[in-house]
Amino acid sequence: MNKRVALTGNEAIAKAMQQINPDVVAAYPITPQTEIVQIFSKYVADGLVDTEFVTVESEHSAMSACIGSAAGGARSMTATSANGLALMWEVVYIAASTRLPIVMPVVNRALSGPINIHCDHSDAMGARDSGWIQLFSENAQEAYDNAIQAVRIAENKDVLLPVMVNLDGFIISHAVENLNINDAEEVQKFVGEYKAEHYLLDKENPITVGPLDLQDFYFEHKRQQSEAMKYAKETVKEIGKEYGKLTGREYGFFSEYKLEDAEIALIGMGSTMGTAKAAVDELREQGVKVGLLKLRMFRPFPAEELAKALSHVPVIGVLDRAETFSTNGGPLFTDMHYALYGQDHKLIDFIYGLGGRDTNVSHVKGMFEMLQKAKDGQPIDRINYIGVRE
């Protein structure tokens, strides 16, 4: 049973966490994630969950405690943003390589410096090679749905990898939207009870977690981690389907919007995909054949599927809400070159919205205009900064 409610993105995540009712949550407040921690604290205080809640003294300790509790056999969650994620960077890697199925909503915010509390994806992109599965959300509905699916994806026995559920700071986290939420019992049934195969608190079978892994074995363990990511891909798809059957909202690696006959298209992630849909609609009304591909799963990166979905589009614009400073464009741009290598496309990068800079429908229409010019053979820069004063 779906229920229609009006919630902010943070409230939607907190609601998902309440319905998951994890064994352990260890979290530390940071703007714009703070409300998640506050609301969840209230759930704990009012007995609406019976999760053990650890109010740690830093994000580094939040992830460290989650590593301890997950290794102990407990379903464990945390949530963070920006500098909080950066502070836990060391242990974010350890969580993945220890193969612990931790779920962490990340309310995306620009990474300092200079300090800024508003949205971009530099925080999540900093963790793109950490071995976490990374899902992105367009709105509160997707954030809520992703958080619930993340538990099942992470805990799959062939996967056992942590999952980061990304939602845009303020734009999603603080805006009220109407969304469908599931019955708590349905969520409980969907996530099931977590039973780790090997865990510290199994008295009869004591284990050693986090040994010193030298030249003889480290590489094999890393190789296994890569293999787990391949399984993760399949699992994300399966769980997305299963969730669709339950709720009517099916999820895949990405979703296409008016892409079928598109001659120019954009690909991107997060809340701006909603803005881009409006731009697509307006241009379609004018008869311009534009389309959109909204990427949900950034890690693992579904290169093959993207290549197939975009094979008929000659000119593709890539939306990057983060800069790599490699002078070769944003992180999605470089990955898209890999995905489309060997196919005949023109790729143009649009770095946009850094530090919460507003990106509206006319900005997106401007991008499509540039793509159209490129298609018509006019010279267009490969890397473009949208909405910046230069």
Place this chain on the structure above:
Amino acid sequence: MANLKELSKKEEILTGGHRLCAGCGASIVGRQVLATAKNPVVVALATGCLEVSTTIFPYTAWRCSYIHNAFENVAATLSGVETAHKALRKRGRIPDEDYDFIAFGGDGGTYDIGLQSLSGAMERGHDMLYVCYDNGAYMNTGIQRSSATPRGADTTTSPAGSVIPGKSQHRKELTDIIAAHNIPYVAQAVPSNWRDLTKKVEKALDKKGAAFLNTLAVCPRGWRSAEEKGIEITQLAVDTCYWPLFEVEDGEWRLTYKPKEKKPLVEWFKIQGRFKHLFKEENKHILDEAQNYIDRRWKKILQLCGEEE
């Protein structure tokens, strides 16, 4: 309290075959502490000598469950395990029985890089015992100074040079800092006084909530001392009052051992190569300074423990 015979008959949790140096104090501390545990144990290690030497994959020297995460976060990590135990026990997913959660960290991982994580875990009051094996420097990486290194010691980052003769600062009193957290039990102990140490571990594990035990652990490599003399050297640290034995139980300070005769600090210094340069004529003032510091510290401890007005 168990007697020595009983303790010696218990199955060792930290088994032989690990790769710690001969004469290492950390393993002695570890074995003495673990001999007292009555419940199933989960041990957590900060990165350091005890960690790298006992779990070289695919081997482990630990008969109990063990977790190592990183250098600075053993307290937070074990607080997570302890919380998992609470959660799973409450939900009936594991048997309803007590565990002993014991963290070990060297002085680098405890006094320095792990201080925040330790402070957080102590303040939150997790039912765990944190044991610091203080050998007075970053021994695992090759004897670099820490905030536990005594004044004047020659380390590889406070070398005894021709201009600066060893570490310029006095050590920090971490035990006092943890006592200021007002947790149920805080103590200092040494493996040379096993009875005192065992009693303290017993108390620490019996208390509900966070407990902290600071132990002095000899490092023959770093201290440049004779491997076979470790226990004597450790006892001399107590008898010179460099390492007073006391406990803070529910806020009450108590001296648990008073040397019959307080020996001069130089007696402890002169049997360790790391202080050798201090015996040169031009460095004598450092010996005086170090002695003054110890005298002040001892007086303060006596006052705190109600032994002196």
